[in-house]
Amino acid sequence: MKAFVFPGQGAQFVGMGKDLYENNPVAKEMFDKANEILGFNITELMFNGTDEDLRQTKVTQPAIFLHSVILAKTMGADFAPDMVAGHSLGEFSALVAAGALSFEDGLRLVSARAQAMQKACEKTPSTMAAVLALPDETVEQICSSVTEGVVVPANYNCPGQIVISGSIEGIDAACEKLLAAGAKRALKLKVGGAFHSPIMEPARTELADAIHHTQFFAPECPVYQNVDAKPQTDPEIIKQNLIAQLTAPVRWTQSVQNMIADGADAFTEVGPGAVLQGLVKKINKDVVTNGIQ
Incomplete structure (x- = not known):
């Protein structure tokens, strides 16, 4: 069985997504739409910005989300997961790729999440x-x-x-x-603040409001969520877990172990970097791993 996994903050690099933009009309259309939704030219920062530009939480999170989701959406029939999971921010990419959220709503939530987290970091x-x-x-x-x-x-x-x-x-x-x-x-670590801790409570409250006003659907395959490491398909449970995620730990080890116990024997990382492939191999050296970026 195939598992597709999506990276979180820290996987970004200058030039990410540029080949996709230049060589795939569907990708170009999605990137252009993202600039419109966000109200700033994120593609310019992704393709030609500096490391410093990409390290800003309000840029990093939408950038990684866009790279991952647009890759999945342009894979066509090759994107055929039996299950998905994402690390922290990557959970939003996984949910959009699996059809639980529209691309537009997913991007708006990621942007809201990034800004709320930035504010919480500045406060404490x-x-x-x-x-x-x-x-x-x-x-x-x-x-x-x-x-x-x-x-x-x-x-x-x-x-x-x-x-x-x-x-x-x-x-x-x-x-x-x-x-x-x-x-x-x-x-x-060189990070903006204490993610996945009680210090993110103001961000959790803010994100909860945005999530409650967003339409979720049953995903096409189970999503193993960070909070409980269990496969979820119920939109209401998915929403509650997404809200809890900001102040709760990311149970990545347990998620991968549960996916393997449920039959996953091949893991494909979709998005920038190869961090998750390395972690999956450390959790179980017998599974096959590869990446698409």
């Missing part, structure tokens, strides 16, 4: 850190033992790789304890 200085070579349970215990500020597990990426998220003081205190407990690394 915060960060994230990658933790390597410790069991999940140890990381969870240490995060819950920290009394300075806020710190929680944010991304369960693969066995031995968790990203934690929280206030500056919370992350600093946790990193010290994690290294003392034997982590190979506990390294702060």
